[in-house]
Amino acid sequence: MKRRFTEEQIIKILKEHAGGRRAADIVREYNITEHTFYRWKSKYGGMDVSEAKRLKQLEEENRRLKEMVADLSLDNKILKDVLSKNV
Numbered sequence: 024m025k026r027r028f029t030e031e032q033i034i035k036i037l038k039e040h041a042g043g044r045r046a047a048d049i050v051r052e053y054n055i056t057e058h059t060f061y062r063w064k065s066k067y068g069g070m071d072v073s074e075a076k077r078l079k080q081l082e083e084e085n086r087r088l089k090e091m092v093a094d095l096s097l098d099n100k101i102l103k104d105v106l107s108k109n110v
Contacts, residue, residue: 026054028053028055030067030072030075030076030079031072033063033067033075034067034070034071034072034075036049036053036060036063037063037064037067037068040060040064046060046061066078
């Protein structure tokens, strides 16, 4: 069963580790893998909850913009192909 943690929960878990708890104890308590813990630490380490939420918003905006660029590039290529066939 896949469980999703909110940014608040992740920040809280990382602050426990910064407070002196061992990573192995935290991993066992929250039933997550060490890989997940250290991935969170590299992504959210040193952040506040508001910063983590802003990061999530920026990632979503970046995803949408990349999708738009891909669509526009495809449209541009299709139009160029149609124009070259008409000449």
